[in-house]
Amino acid sequence: MDFTPLYVQMARDIRADILNGVYQMGDAIPSEQMLVRRYGTTRGTARSAIAMLVNEGLVRQIRGKGTFVLLRSADYRLHNFGGFTDSLQNSSQVAVSHVVEQTVEVVDGAEQLRLTRVRGISDGNDTRFLSVDTSLIPLSRFPGIAEQDFENASLYRVFRDRYDVHPHRTEIELSTELPDERILTLLSETPGRALLSARGRAFDERGEEVEQIHVIYAAAVRFSLTTTIQDVPASAPAVPQFDEAV
């Protein structure tokens, strides 16, 4: 049995349709009344589902018109986002990853594996560490993962090969962060300099959380991305991009 609340299931369904392109940027998702009929529920529940998507920034509701997709996900090309394999300059460089912490602790009332790794690029002689990644992984979802050797296996490879879990979506929040002593040492940074950090969560296809993520990037990391802007017709809801109505 699935004891997931109905409104969560509804939000999950709609979210999947958005991420899979069924409803695209600027499209209207089904109206509240449509959802009420489709799921045989009441309007309050349908609104709860939509409220989740609004808070995720995936849709926007406009009175009298409908609920419209805001996602620009397919338009993103993220470079250097977590993986340094892409940024290797020549064949003598390899991506490296070392485990610095692998412990089990109770977070939010559930046992979690805390896995901290330092990652970077090596060219044989020199190793330049570029990020410190901390993951929280629920043991209930991944039994036995606490004993896994992550020096020689990537986390997502273990997810896929050993648990048949396929991370599909991440929600990430970017901010600046003053590194603590440990991070400072690991990344060989100078004190007092704020670094770019990303915090977020990863979800599988069913929308279940599989990992909490925290990455701190060395100052040397160039964090670049490309976006494309849809030209919206005048009648459609405005979708500003570094710009907006005054």
Added chain:
Amino acid sequence: MDFTPLYVQMARDIRADILNGVYQMGDAIPSEQMLVRRYGTTRGTARSAIAMLVNEGLVRQIRGKGTFVLLRSADYRLHNFGGFTDSLQNSSQVAVSHVVEQTVEVVDGAEQLRLTRVRGISDGNDTRFLSVDTSLIPLSRFPGIAEQDFENASLYRVFRDRYDVHPHRTEIELSTELPDERILTLLSETPGRALLSARGRAFDERGEEVEQIHVIYAAAVRFSLTTTIQDVPASAPAVPQFDEAV
């Protein structure tokens, strides 16, 4: 008359009490039943009020125990590089934009309009400036744009309506930046704190550069994005996302 929805008023009252220290970090705010009695309303309305505070990260609800103050300073969430218009929390808030610099200078051997604006959110009484945007726009491409009034027209709207130029793609690089004196003043930030900044360029459909962009965000701005992960077959090259082959 105050036509503000009751749940917004309730949230405003509780928020004020939190920010004024009536309820401090870890304290319980009044229970839903208490609020129902105090405001003479129903539980759904009380829950709507609390939901606002939950989404702002100000409180956390725990079943069986109560609703507790988390006290993070109120923040402003930007989703997928949208503008502040998207992040407005209620109908009393409006996005504001003021020109602080509009000069012509020669950059890279060509005359460019340097347009600096400070932007943010206003709720009538209070205005919170959240970013300083500097654009460099080539006069050769946009003759006469130096005299344009940008207090009352968005840059991209002018591009579209007056020049039929449709920005289509941006290349952005994120980093941290120590704000200078002017930025510090405009954003009311405290010295010594690094801010998130984005630098990049915008291109039209033909791939011609139409704008250089530099945005510095206030510390209160939280930058959220959603990404999807392509699940690659074992033989294909890895497309890492917060993870990679070791």
Added chain:
DNA sequence: AAGTGGTCTAGACCACAAA
């Protein structure tokens, strides 16, 4: 006029925590 979302009421039953 019909359809959309925004607000609100007045209940119900449930799971969980603390006394």
Added chain:
DNA sequence: TTGTGGTCTAGACCACTTA
């Protein structure tokens, strides 16, 4: 057992948009 928050029902009236 009492109080807390979590979910859900079944309506109501409203403001706004579009036809």
